[in-house]
Amino acid sequence: MWLSTQLPIELNNKWLLHNDGSYRTLGNSIAPLQYLYRTGLRYTANKNWATAGGIAFFFNRTTFAKQLDEFTKEFRFWEEVNYTSPVEKKTQSLSRFRIEERSFAASSITTAYHAIRYRLRTQLQQTLSPKWAVQLSEEYMQQYAHGSLSFDQNRVFTSAVYSFTPKTKLVAGYMWVLRPQNASQHILSLNFQKTIVIHA
Numbered sequence: 589m590w591l592s593t594q595l596p597i598e599l600n601n602k603w604l605l606h607n608d609g610s611y612r613t614l615g616n617s618i619a620p621l622q623y624l625y626r627t628g629l630r631y632t633a634n635k636n637w638a639t640a641g642g643i644a645f646f647f648n649r650t651t652f653a654k655q656l657d658e659f660t661k662e663f664r665f666w667e668e669v670n671y672t673s674p675v676e677k678k679t680q681s682l683s684r685f686r687i688e689e690r691s692f693a694a695s696s697i698t699t700a701y702h703a704i705r706y707r708l709r710t711q712l713q714q715t716l717s718p719k720w721a722v723q724l725s726e727e728y729m730q731q732y733a734h735g736s737l738s739f740d741q742n743r744v745f746t747s748a749v750y751s752f753t754p755k756t757k758l759v760a761g762y763m764w765v766l767r768p769q770n771a772s773q774h775i776l777s778l779n780f781q782k783t784i785v786i787h788a
Contacts, residue, residue, distance in 0.1 A: 589612070589613045589775070589776050589777070589778070590610060590611075590612045590613075590763075590775055590776070590777040590778070590779075591610065591611045591612075591613075591777075591778050591779075592608060592609065592610035592611070592777070592778075592779045592780075593608065593609055593610075593779070593780050593781075593782075594607070594608040594779065594780070594781040594782070595607045595608070595781075595782055595783075595784060596608075596630070596781075596783050596784070597783075597784045597786060598783055598784065598785045598786065598787065599786065599787060600787045601632075601787075602631055602632055602633075603629065603630070603631055603632075604629070604630040604631075604632070604783075605627070605628075605629060605630075606626065606627055606628040606629065606630050606640060606642055607626075607627050608625075608626050608627075609623075609624065609625045609626075610622070610623070610624045611623055612624075614649060614652065614654060615652070615654070617654065619654060620649065620659075621648075621649050621652075622646060622647065622648050622649065623646070623647040624644060624645065624646045624647070625644065625645050626642065626643075626644035626645075626664075626666070627642050627643060627644070628640055628641050628642015628643065628666065629641065629642060635672070636671055636672055636673055637669070637670070637671055637672075638669075638670045638672075639667075639668065639669050639670070640667070640668050640670070641665075641666060641667040641668070642665075642666060643663070643664065643665055643666070644663070644664040644666060644688075645661070645662075645663060645664075646661070646662035646663075646664065647659045647660075647661060647662075648660055648661075648662055650695045650696070650697055650698070651697065658695060658696055660692060660693050660694070660695040660698075661692075661693040662690060662691065662692050662693070663690075663691045664688050664689065664690050664691070665688070665689040666686060666687070666688045666689075667686065667687050668684055668685060668686035668687070669684070669685050670682065670683070670684045671683045671684075675712070678714060678715040678716075679712065679713070679714050679715075680712070680713045680715075681710070681711065681712055681713075682709075682710070682711040682712075682713070682725075683708075683709070683710050683711075684707075684708070684709040684710075684711075685706075685707070685708055685709075686706075686707040686709070687704065687705070687706055687707075688704070688705045688707070689702070689703075689704055690702065690703045690704070690705060701733060701734065702733070703731050703732060703733035704731065704732045704733075705729055705730070705731040705732075705740055706729065706730045706731070706732075707727055707728070707729045708727065708728050708729075709725060709726070709727035709728075710725065710726055710727075711723055711724070711725035711726075712724050712725070713749075718751070719750060719751050720748070720749065720750060720751075721748075721749040721751070722746070722747070722748055722749070723745070723746065723747045723748075723749060723759075723761070724745070724746050725743075725744075725745045725746075726742070726743065726744050726745070727742070727743040727745070728742050729741050729742070729743075738768070739768055740767075740768075741765055741766060741767050741768075742765070742766045743763055743764070743765050743766075744763065744764045745761055745762070745763040745764075745777075746761055746762055747759050747760060747761025747762070747777070748760055748761065755782065755783040755785065756781070756782050756783075757780075757781040757782075758778075758779070758780055758781075759777070759778075759779040759780075759781065760776075760777065760778050760779075761776075761777050761779075762774070762775070762776055762777070763775040763776075763777060
């Protein structure tokens with residue numbers, strides 16, 4: 589289960605302070621697998637193009653074994669470009685390219701190391717009513733680490749979006765994640781989004 593909250597702060601019509609946190613569980617339990625906090629600035633150039641960048645702090649369990657309760661720190665710089673376009677009157681597509689510079693602290697089973705991850709996400713959103721929408725997305729990731737570039741993971745995600753207001757939403761969904769050596773994960777997610785507007 590991935591539980592997350594997004595509380596972006598709208599500074600004006602162009603600039604937004606990105607702000608989100610997440611708690612991710614280990615398997616079917618409520619034990620933590622990962623904690624994260626991400627922040628940064630987003631600039632909207634026009635109705636189609638936006639860009640963003642910032643930093644993130646992660647605390648990752650070093651193994652999926654439930655009997656081991658060790659966490660290690662990860663720090664990230666992240667930058668992304670987004671392109672949004674209408675497909676039909678009620679259908680919208682979103683493409684996002686993100687780069688993450690990742691720094692992992694040492695743990696009892698790994699030494700400290702750095703990696704660069706490249707992420708390409710495509711998404712379709714269909715508006716069903718003023719309150720409801722559905723989304724289907726895929727995200728492919730490659731990572732450069734230890735001197736080589738390799739497949740990191742592929743995510744396929746479907747979700748339902750309920751809008752309390754245009755600035756307040758709840759997103760619930762299912763994600764299938766394919767990892768190297770054909771390992772996979774099934775993830776349920778719940779995301780509360782609230783945009784805080786501080787300009788006139």
